[in-house]
Amino acid sequence: MTRNDLCWCGSGKKYKKCHEDFDERLSEIKFDIFKGQMRPPKKIINNPHDIEGIRKAGVINDGALDLMETMVKPGIDTATLDKAAYDYITGHGGIPACLNYEGFPKSICTSINNVVCHGIPSKKMILKEGDIVNIDITTILDGYYADASRMYMVGKVSPRAERLVRVTKECMELGIAAIRPWHFLGDIGAACSAHAKANGYSVVTDLGGHGVGKAFHMDPFVPHVGEKDTGMLLVPGMVLTVEPMINEGKSAVTFDTNDGWTVRTKDGKLSAQWEKTVLITETGTEVLSS
Numbered sequence: 001m002t003r004n005d006l007c008w009c010g011s012g013k014k015y016k017k018c019h020e021d022f023d024e025r026l027s028e029i030k031f032d033i034f035k036g037q038m039r040p041p042k043k044i045i046n047n048p049h050d051i052e053g054i055r056k057a058g059v060i061n062d063g064a065l066d067l068m069e070t071m072v073k074p075g076i077d078t079a080t081l082d083k084a085a086y087d088y089i090t091g092h093g094g095i096p097a098c099l100n101y102e103g104f105p106k107s108i109c110t111s112i113n114n115v116v117c118h119g120i121p122s123k124k125m126i127l128k129e130g131d132i133v134n135i136d137i138t139t140i141l142d143g144y145y146a147d148a149s150r151m152y153m154v155g156k157v158s159p160r161a162e163r164l165v166r167v168t169k170e171c172m173e174l175g176i177a178a179i180r181p182w183h184f185l186g187d188i189g190a191a192c193s194a195h196a197k198a199n200g201y202s203v204v205t206d207l208g209g210h211g212v213g214k215a216f217h218m219d220p221f222v223p224h225v226g227e228k229d230t231g232m233l234l235v236p237g238m239v240l241t242v243e244p245m246i247n248e249g250k251s252a253v254t255f256d257t258n259d260g261w262t263v264r265t266k267d268g269k270l271s272a273q274w275e276k277t278v279l280i281t282e283t284g285t286e287v288l289s290s
Contacts, residue, residue, distance in 0.1 A: 189226025243275030
């Protein structure tokens with residue numbers, strides 16, 4: 001590629017005005033294969049148009065999560081929450097990414113108490129006082145995806161449930177704070193897991209975060225345990241989710257063989273999760289959906 005060619009990122013700008021300096025910096029970095037360090041593939045690096053598309057999808061996604069905040073209360077069934085989220089997303093021009101994704105039958109995931117993730121909304125699943133529930137929503141707008149989840153406490157919850165929800169959010173926030181451009185993916189998991197373990201909790205390792213934006217699930221896989229300075233290099237233009245799943249008891253989980261989706265703690269103890277879609281910028285991060 002010459003300096004006057006259009007840049008490989010699809011921005012429409014000349015290479016010399018876009019990613020030439022980026023590529024030069026990348027070429028100067030020495031990777032330690034014993035730490036699993038690697039370059040990010042160019043296909044997961046977003047140009048400004050892509051980023052704006054993800055950001056707009058995030059606005060709708062956040063609005064749907066805000067709506068859930070007003071609706072979560074004792075006595076409501078999760079199918080009603082699902083229908084409300086569907087109506088909100090489609091009413092704002094979006095598409096619920098979960099609906100029919102690899103056969104998933106609903107528009108959102110509702111994961112209650114010992115359900116780690118991928119809970120399926122149902123008329124029979126009625127929230128009760130003291131429950132904690134994770135609601136996970138992904139919105140597609142004009143081909144771009146934004147993904148986030150929040151924990152909701154139903155009425156008055158026990159101190160142990162409240163503490164798990166709070167510490168899990170702190171794990172996510174510390175994971176995001178650990179992201180720095182031109183540093184490594186393992187920094188995220190190291191930060192998340194250190195805080196979880198310091199508080200007596202375990203981190204689910206069978207599932208994790210992921211790249212997102214031009215597709216629902218992209219590279220890299222984002223583990224929430226790890227060691228600093230290991231894994232893929234994090235560079236400006238990458239978009240990924242940080243979504244630690246923190247268990248009150250042990251980290252082991254079971255996958256429901258009947259519905260093919262629901263993931264539960266193996267020991268039956270509580271689990272919590274928070275998730276944000278995060279853009280890596282030249283100076284740090286920007287949350288695109290929360």
